[in-house]
Structures are given as C-alpha cells and as structure tokens.
Amino acid sequence: MALEHAILVSLLEKPGSGYELARRFERSIGYFWTATHQQIYRVLKRMEADGWVDVRDVRQQSRPDKKEYSVSASGLSALTGWLHEPVQPESVRHELAVKVRGAAFGDPAALIDEVERHQRMHRDRLAHYLAGERRDFGGSGTAGEPGAEAFGPGDPDAGRELRHAVLRGGIAYERMMIAWLDDVLATLHRLASRRRTGPASDPAS
C-alpha cells in the first residue's frame, strides 16, 4: 500500500489532522494520489497503532478540537525503507480510453460532449498548476512557499525542488492529455460526419 506513505510524506512536509490531510488530498497531493477522509482516518488509526505517527490533542477556539498527527522516528524509517523498494508497474485505469474504443459499437458523436468535458477539466487543472508554479516557484531565488517549513533531515531546498519536479510532471501530463483529447475529438468528428454522409464515402482521404 502507498496511502500510508503518501500520508507520511504529507505529514513530514507539515503535521496536521486527518481533516487537514483530507483537504490536502483534494489539492496538491490529490493530483497524484487520491483518498477520501474515511480512508485517511482509518489508515491514520493503523499508523498510530504501528507507531508510525504521534498524536497530540489540540484545543481550538471557534472550532472543534482536533488531533494533530506528526511522523515518528519509526515512521520516517518506514518511509526511507519504502523508497528503496521497487514499485510495481503501476496499474493503469483510463476509463475514457475504454469509452473511446467502445464508441465503435455505439454512436461516436455521443462521446463528443463527454470528451470536451474532460478536456475542460484538464485545461482547468493545467491553469491551476501553472498558477501554483508561478506562485511557489516563479521568478528567481527562494521565495516563500507554503508547506516547506518543517523539513527534517537533508537539504532544506531538496523538498522544494522535488515538489517542483512533481509539479512539472503534472503540467506535462495535463498538456499531453489536452493535446490527445484534441486528437480524439478530431477523430470523433471525422467519424460522425462520415456516418452522416454514408459509411462508403470518405472524400477527405
């Protein structure tokens, strides 16, 4: 399992409660690893039982109390150990690709709206990434950046640079998807117009 490790990374970057973790999983971390709050609370319990994290009750005014989790020494060694283990060929799940192939047995034109919807989503996410990049890594020098306060061992800039590298990956991924969905849309439009004019005629090619 890697949810434990994703939580360890997030808590090392900054300690927080299950609720805060759940919100991070809707934003930064969630762009390459998703989890619901139920999952997070359950896994945090297990991690606490395993001694990977320490808990601290925090009284708050104007909002309910919370439990703040932070990574213990044994949690850190679990993470560094995991870094040395090979990851298996990560299982892919591209539902839209299944649909595109399935469109051959239905109406290809019916998929156009859906593909456009996905493309809009990827455009939005790309814009969000680029804004984050400008904010956190833009310009020159080491400007203030959230989530970089609580670094433990190693180069304090390493976290910053590695987060930037991951973000560049997200940006590259969104750009690739937007371009591919353009390609898919062109194919669907071509098939739709060919269907209207009759399956035998294909004046373009």
Add this chain to the structure above:
Amino acid sequence: MALEHAILVSLLEKPGSGYELARRFERSIGYFWTATHQQIYRVLKRMEADGWVDVRDVRQQSRPDKKEYSVSASGLSALTGWLHEPVQPESVRHELAVKVRGAAFGDPAALIDEVERHQRMHRDRLAHYLAGERRDFGGSGTAGEPGAEAFGPGDPDAGRELRHAVLRGGIAYERMMIAWLDDVLATLHRLASRRRTGPASDPAS
C-alpha cells in the same frame, strides 16, 4: 465499475474465453485497464448471470476445452448506455510521484536506479506501441489488422480508427513520461552532487 465494460468492448472486438481475455489484459487492453484472470472469471460469471454475455462450450484438441463468451444484445445496450453516462474525474495513482516527493526525507540518490528502471520500462512500452502502430496502422490503406473481424453495428472502419486514436494516446503518454523522468533524473543528480559538496554550496546557480 468499468471492468465489465472493458470486457464488453474486448468481446465485441472478438469473442473469447476468460483465459484469452486475461491475456488480452496483459497486452493491448491492459495498457489502459488492468485485470487479473481471477477478477475476469468472477466478473464473467456475474455478466453471464446478468445476461450481458452468452457462453458456448468449445471442444478443443491438443488443449483443454474452453468456454467462449460473446456479447448479447442486452450486453451491447448496457455498453451503449454506459457510453452516455459521464465518467467521474478518474482517480490518479502515481506512486513514483509520491516517492519523488518523499525522497526529500531520505537520500535522493537512492531513487535514481528506480527512476531509471521505470524509464526503461516506458521506453520498452513505447517501442512496443510504435511497432504495433507500424504493423496495424502503418503505410497506407486498410491493411489486415487483428481483432477487427467481428464488428457489429456502425462503420467497420470506426473501430480501427478509434483503436488507433487510443494507441496514439498511449504513445503520447509514454513519450511524456520518458521526458519527465529525464527531468526527474536531472533533478536527483543535481541534488545528489549538491549533497556531496555540502548543502550550502551551489556553484551552478
């Protein structure tokens, strides 16, 4: 669930047994949707109970008998219905990205081998895709292509073009990953050398 629908698409492209499906999920379909044979057998049972597929016992010589599954009318309508439903924002699971971020809390150099191993895998897969593209879609005209025999409704070329569009997506994805992993490797090497010379000195920038 989408495994049912991935199986429907595969069986519509060509009827086959659970075992044959399992092998397809290690190859073509498996590149955007993974499943083990246990999962496939279990889901085929359910699909049979739901009347989505028809079964036929096939006697074979020089190998054990098999059950050949094919999509029923109700299975086809289930697929076309699914095509109209919106897919939700597909959950992402990029374990390597978690590791890259986690490398800030361990030794960044330790990840280099792992990243190179992944990059080799992506290079191999890209080569495999490109070979498949040349074989099935290369040159001009409509050359013979496996898996395109049993098309039902619609343009018989639609399946071919849509499979090509999905394959182009796979190619774009692998190229993007290879380039990004180059980027990650450069970052890791930079951090590793900075670490050797001391965290304070950074002669390059």
Add this chain to the structure above:
DNA sequence: TCCTGATATGCAACTTGTTGCATAGGCAAG
C-alpha cells in the same frame, strides 16, 4: 513414468476503496 510448461477454470481469504450515514461544536444569516 514423471516432470515441466502452456492452456484453462476456479475458490477462499484478505486488503483496499467507496458509499451512506451519524455525531458534535461553533458561526452567521434569516
């Protein structure tokens, strides 16, 4: 004859992930 390997199907136990619901404190608007 026994062993290996490919084909072929499947069960059982377990881990993960999802969905729906429940609870509770405090704030602000109506």
Add this chain to the structure above:
DNA sequence: CTTGCCTATGCAACAAGTTGCATATCAGGA
C-alpha cells in the same frame, strides 16, 4: 432560534482488487 455551513471525527456495509492456492487437460522431454 432555527437553519445552513464549515470544521472535525468516525462507523458500518458494501464493492472492487489482490494473493495464494487448487484443479485439470494435453504435449513434449528427461
């Protein structure tokens, strides 16, 4: 003062996916 919203935590039931094992046919080689 009730209703809705955000914070905060959690259970229970279910669905999906993984791991390990079991079985059987048939071919070819040791």
